[in-house]
Amino acid sequence: MFLCLHFNQEKFTMTMRAALGLWVLSAVICVGRGHHQPDHHLGHGNDETGQDTVADGSASSISLVNEANQEFSFRLYRQLAAHADSQGKNIFFSPASVSAALAALSVGAQGETHRQLFSGLGFNSSLLTQTDVNQVFQTILQRANNTSQEDASEGTSVFVDNRFKPKPEFLQTLKQSYLADGFNVDFTKAAESADTINKYVEEKTNGKIDKLVESLDPNTVMYLISYIYYKGKWETPFDPELTEQDDFNVDENTKVSVDMMNMEDDFYTYHDRDLNTTVLQLPFKSSYSMLLMLPDVMATLENGISPNHVTKWLKALVTPRRHDVYIPKFSIKTSYNLNDVLTEMGMTDMFGERANLRGISEEQRLAVSDVVHKATLDVDEAGAEASAATGIGITLGSAWFPDPVPVLKFNRPFMVLITERNTDKILFLGKIVNPTI
Structure with missing residues (x-):
């Protein structure tokens, strides 16, 4: 950037x-x-x-x-x-x-x-x-x-x-x-x-x-x-063999084909009821993390998000839970x-x-x-690279299923944030509307 x-x-x-x-x-x-x-x-x-x-x-x-x-x-x-x-x-x-x-x-x-x-x-x-x-x-x-x-x-x-x-x-x-x-x-x-x-x-x-x-x-x-x-580099990388073509819902009338990464593992997640948003933390092999935020309504998240929310999420993301996670690759x-x-x-x-x-x-x-x-910003199975000032956001619906393993699928617009965990410093911030553009 x-x-x-x-x-x-x-x-x-x-x-x-x-x-x-x-x-x-x-x-x-x-x-x-x-x-x-x-x-x-x-x-x-x-x-x-x-x-x-x-x-x-x-x-x-x-x-x-x-x-x-x-x-x-x-x-x-x-x-x-x-x-x-x-x-x-x-x-x-x-x-x-x-x-x-x-x-x-x-x-x-x-x-x-x-x-x-x-x-x-x-x-x-x-x-x-x-x-x-x-x-x-x-x-x-x-x-x-x-x-x-x-x-x-x-x-x-x-x-x-x-x-x-x-x-x-x-x-x-x-x-x-x-x-x-x-x-x-x-x-x-x-x-x-x-x-x-x-x-x-x-x-x-x-x-x-x-x-x-x-x-x-x-x-x-x-x-x-x-x-x-x-x-x-992701603390736990995605397996390229599990990446497959899938639809990403840009809006109600538009779908695009993306390379969708997949992993079933223990993830740090949090559901913010105030913002009706599911938060996924993907830690890097460092003190940095990427937060992916999948809202029910994007405007609710965009208009309401604040530093206090990020602080609350980071404090709450302490107990990993099993999830089947899907995230698109994009550049x-x-x-x-x-x-x-x-x-x-x-x-x-x-x-x-x-x-x-x-x-x-x-x-x-x-x-x-x-x-x-x-x-x-580039996101793939190995990790992420970013050079400032580009918006990438992908979100897909509420992803909480009681049994057997909850599915969290980022197949619709979502927000993304890269932060330093020790200081809460926000290095990058954005929204992925369409990972193919």
Whole structure:
């Protein structure tokens, strides 16, 4: 997945316009953190600071930011689900990536623009300062990268044009708190710069996103990339020999043929009576899990789901029960322009003349022009790969049968969530309407 924030630069004394682009990439499926060196490494001051020091944000700050991030996940989901462009389509995105990107942007925001970003992200400005938020994100990112999972990484990178000079303190905060790698590029060589960025992104996403940038405006002055990568293997894999063709009910009038995986085993399940939803937990061989949510009525689940529900489910999923489970294999990609969505969430000024991003540079008037988010998700017998911002949801009816073994069949639209069990961090969230598109 990637989130793109694109800026416009306008000098008072000149008619020349340039673009400052902030691209945020979240790829739950990427492997490793390659060391591709585009052009010259960007100076950030003392290289010994930041990376090797874990900012142990206070427990209260960590709790406040985590709660805000969880709430933001479902508010953003509901905005995406309600958008006209999302009707009848899969939804999948990385709220962890989007919130990290916007938090990094808030480092350079001031005044009302900063207030809107904080409010939109759910941060209580009377209890949290920008420094608090930065320290918590540093802790979150370093914890994610210090785990034993080889196929998981998170971080950011910033590409700055030789002609553009952001404030050193802005770059230093990105490096220290958001683990940003920095590179100098010559954006007047548009094709070459685009190729440099694309190669970097391809490495970070294990080839899942191989052409993030189709073309570049030669006046671009900055790109900030935020990525989250995860590839997980099921704790108990499905047997490919049991996968068969079956129908998936997109709606009352539409059926599509899918490869339906099957396993009879002990599963962690929960039936939420408030939301009329059956929840299935599929743990990976790590601290991460996928939750599949099969509602009786999708709107009831979409409109009602909250962080409290996820917390309740995870606490209740302690006693495995025998089930005959059917889940479709699928591979999907999504792409969003989040300008309207974020505007509807109160983050309005950053897109226009009222933008105050003087924390990035005093010399220019900067404004965000585009926020783009892309993602992929692949689910098969071995496990799941995801690169943020794509919706995958498959749900099929209530699946509780008293005898002999309950059948839980995801053959109609359902929601999907990938979470870190120890922290309840939501890496990915979405809905599978049609696993074949």
